Amino acid sequence: MHKPSHRLLGIAAIGAASVLVLGLTVGTAKAEDKLRVGKAISLPFDFTPLDVGMEKGIFKKHGLEIEEINFAGSAKLQQGLAADAVDIGLGSGPEIAFVAKGNTDLGIAAFAGPASGLFLIVRPDAGIKTPADLKGKKIGVSTVGGLTDWMVHQVSVKQGWGNDGIAVTPLGADEAQIAAMKTKDLDGMAIDVAGAYTLQGMKEAVILLNFGAIVPDFINHITYATNKIIAEHPDRVRAFNAGWFETVAWMRQNKDETIRIVAPVMNKTPEIAAHAFDVVMPALSDTGKFDQKALKVLAQSFVDTHVLPEAPDMSKLYTERFLPGAGK
Numbered sequence: 001m002h003k004p005s006h007r008l009l010g011i012a013a014i015g016a017a018s019v020l021v022l023g024l025t026v027g028t029a030k031a032e033d034k035l036r037v038g039k040a041i042s043l044p045f046d047f048t049p050l051d052v053g054m055e056k057g058i059f060k061k062h063g064l065e066i067e068e069i070n071f072a073g074s075a076k077l078q079q080g081l082a083a084d085a086v087d088i089g090l091g092s093g094p095e096i097a098f099v100a101k102g103n104t105d106l107g108i109a110a111f112a113g114p115a116s117g118l119f120l121i122v123r124p125d126a127g128i129k130t131p132a133d134l135k136g137k138k139i140g141v142s143t144v145g146g147l148t149d150w151m152v153h154q155v156s157v158k159q160g161w162g163n164d165g166i167a168v169t170p171l172g173a174d175e176a177q178i179a180a181m182k183t184k185d186l187d188g189m190a191i192d193v194a195g196a197y198t199l200q201g202m203k204e205a206v207i208l209l210n211f212g213a214i215v216p217d218f219i220n221h222i223t224y225a226t227n228k229i230i231a232e233h234p235d236r237v238r239a240f241n242a243g244w245f246e247t248v249a250w251m252r253q254n255k256d257e258t259i260r261i262v263a264p265v266m267n268k269t270p271e272i273a274a275h276a277f278d279v280v281m282p283a284l285s286d287t288g289k290f291d292q293k294a295l296k297v298l299a300q301s302f303v304d305t306h307v308l309p310e311a312p313d314m315s316k317l318y319t320e321r322f323l324p325g326a327g328k
Helices: 006-028 049-055 074-082 096-100 147-158 174-182 193-201 227-232 234-253 255-266 270-283 292-304
Strands: 033-039 064-070 088-092 105-112 118-122 138-141 167-170 188-192 206-210 221-226
Touching: 033 074, 033 234, 049 064, 049 234, 049 255, 064 234, 074 088, 074 096, 074 105, 074 221, 088 105, 088 147, 096 105, 096 292, 105 227, 105 234, 118 147, 118 193, 138 147, 138 174, 147 167, 147 188, 147 292, 174 188, 174 193, 188 193, 193 206, 193 270, 221 227, 221 234, 227 234, 234 270, 255 270
Parallel strands: 033 064, 033 088, 138 167, 138 188
Antiparallel strands: 088 221, 105 221, 118 188, 118 206
């Protein structure tokens, strides 16, 4: 048997070294950091930047692998945050009352202003022609303490009936509320713009009002992060906000592609999704900063609606340190 030449041994050694280096490179390559993100409600356009950012690889560009989890309302989302079932929650402004009550999370971005994408619809046969006809009527909302619950109570207050002039009825997801309207167990419901125009087009409901006109100084949606993810992985929290607001900017410049992505997410036709785009996009924030006047409106409302015994110190319920450009 011939002994291998020194040249062949050298080639083999180089090859082995190359394989070793390659193996080390592959083995130590950094995978995306996983982040569990919950939506209070799965379908509204307001929350679709999450889906668009995932589809376009924007969150991945920021080093994140997103696991999306959907909930049946604000209370369920806050329970999920408290139970460490999600790291980040896309919820409503009024949900910040849960933080004031001691829930283990914090607002990290105010991502939508007035609730221009939220409507109150009523059954065509409910005898409701104007907001003045709502007294004593049963109006469906998703959950106690959530956005829709808060808004319907505000209609009652502004009509001069106090907090309980309307029979607010929490029934969870939209599907349950729509079913209750069909059986006449509800006279109406609060629903996103896409759902409102869909049901009106089917002659199953009539749009009564846009909540954006009821409370113009408002924080419609807030992104929440658990105290745990903030303490253990602040970089992921910062990366999520960066990916979210980059996605919103992309959506503003790419309406047609946005509609293609979000229509199936919303379970709506492209035409309805386009209408939602036109109504909601102007209300989405480009910065995530918390408006002080709107925070005061929220704080006082918690007292008016007996959610809290006194107005909380709102500055302790949110932080802006994870927003893009913060600290620069």
